[in-house]
Amino acid sequence: MRSPIEFRSDNAVGVAPEILASIGEANEGGELGYGGDRWTTMLTERVREVFGHATARIFPVPTGTAANALALSAMTPPWGAILCHPDAHIITHEGGASSLFSGGAVMTAVPGEGSRIGSEQLRASLEAVTWGDPHESQPAVLSLTQPTERGTVYEVADIAELSRAAAEFGLTTHVDGARLANAIARLGCEPADVTWKAGALAVTLGATKNGGMSTDAIVSFDDSLSDELVYRTKRAGHVPSKMRFQSVQLLAYLADDLWLRLAAAANQSAQRLYEGLRSLDVDVRDEPEANIMFMRLDNEVIDRLEELDLMFYRIAPGVIRVVTSFKTTDAEVDETLVRFRTALSG
Numbered sequence: 001m002r003s004p005i006e007f008r009s010d011n012a013v014g015v016a017p018e019i020l021a022s023i024g025e026a027n028e029g030g031e032l033g034y035g036g037d038r039w040t041t042m043l044t045e046r047v048r049e050v051f052g053h054a055t056a057r058i059f060p061v062p063t064g065t066a067a068n069a070l071a072l073s074a075m076t077p078p079w080g081a082i083l084c085h086p087d088a089h090i091i092t093h094e095g096g097a098s099s100l101f102s103g104g105a106v107m108t109a110v111p112g113e114g115s116r117i118g119s120e121q122l123r124a125s126l127e128a129v130t131w132g133d134p135h136e137s138q139p140a141v142l143s144l145t146q147p148t149e150r151g152t153v154y155e156v157a158d159i160a161e162l163s164r165a166a167a168e169f170g171l172t173t174h175v176d177g178a179r180l181a182n183a184i185a186r187l188g189c190e191p192a193d194v195t196w197k198a199g200a201l202a203v204t205l206g207a208t209k210n211g212g213m214s215t216d217a218i219v220s221f222d223d224s225l226s227d228e229l230v231y232r233t234k235r236a237g238h239v240p241s242k243m244r245f246q247s248v249q250l251l252a253y254l255a256d257d258l259w260l261r262l263a264a265a266a267n268q269s270a271q272r273l274y275e276g277l278r279s280l281d282v283d284v285r286d287e288p289e290a291n292i293m294f295m296r297l298d299n300e301v302i303d304r305l306e307e308l309d310l311m312f313y314r315i316a317p318g319v320i321r322v323v324t325s326f327k328t329t330d331a332e333v334d335e336t337l338v339r340f341r342t343a344l345s346g
């Protein structure tokens with residue numbers, strides 16, 4: 001029997017065994033709630049080691065949307081503007097959560113190639129602002145998705161340059177790292193290089209899409225931002241009394257480079273699939289730099305791929321999105337290529 005092969009999203013697959021096991025380990029004994037447990041204490045230490053930052057703080061929250069919206073709300077006044085790419089998840093897929101949590105800040109789109117904000121476009125956008133005019137939302141924060149929604153990755157130097165330009169105009173920088181591990185695995189850099197050393201004040205650290213069960217987190221590199229997040233996370237109902245079960249997942253995730261190993265596996269599957277698809281002359285939009293790729297195909301071919309039990313999203317007529325995960329195996333990629341060959345030959 002032919003088995004379905006999952007490419008709809010990296011959150012459509014299950015949990016990494018190491019993370020699942022960690023939840024069982026945290027299920028023993030009594031521990032204080034609301035982050036007063038030993039796993040949350042250990043997590044803070046671990047995050048400081050991993051990011052090489054002595055005062056970094058981590059706030060486990062259940063979703064990437066919550067992490068983005070709460071971090072951004074603490075980085076902008078209600079009359080502020082959050083600058084992001086038009087493809088950014090915060091502007092396209094979060095139901096305005098950042099505007100809600102910030103008490104009304106708007107999102108302003110700044111374009112650029114490959115879903116990456118361009119530095120010239122950023123400067124042009126900032127230079128066009130009438131600063132101090134209460135009729136106009138005042139840009140307060142730059143949000144960069146790393147890797148982008150299109151599967152491209154900002155180089156470390158790009159993030160540093162964009163956040164430097166933003167800082168010249170008084171903005172701080174946030175990184176939506178719902179798939180941060182995939183970008184770090186691709187770049188082969190230290191977590192610090194692509195975050196605070198490149199100018200980011202806060203990062204949304206994704207885990208659920210890369211083997212976690214039920215947690216992402218905000219990592220803050222600024223003490224006053226962290227102090228504010230203590231209150232904002234609580235007021236938003238995002239300080240679970242059994243936080244230990246989130247913290248222990250994040251501890252397992254960050255232990256022994258598990259997050260980077262899982263992400264590297266997903267990236268490698270995307271690369272293997274891309275190379276196979278190119279040899280079949282499939283029109284893949286960009287070479288994947290992480291674990292996401294888009295491709296153009298005739299609609300009849302897309303129908304046949306679905307009949308052959310390949311699972312993916314139809315993004316627009318004739319365009320599909322394929323996402324690999326830590327669970328995608330080489331055998332699945334090779335079998336996918338067999339099914340593509342069948343679908344393409346009609």
Ligand SMILES: Cc1ncc(COP(=O)(O)O)c(C=O)c1O
Pocket residue numbers: 062063064065066068089090145148149176178179208216
């Ligand atoms: C780039 C990016 N940021 C944030 C999120 C939000 O994550 P969640 O669905 O956990 O709210 C997603 C989810 O797809 C995403 O792709």
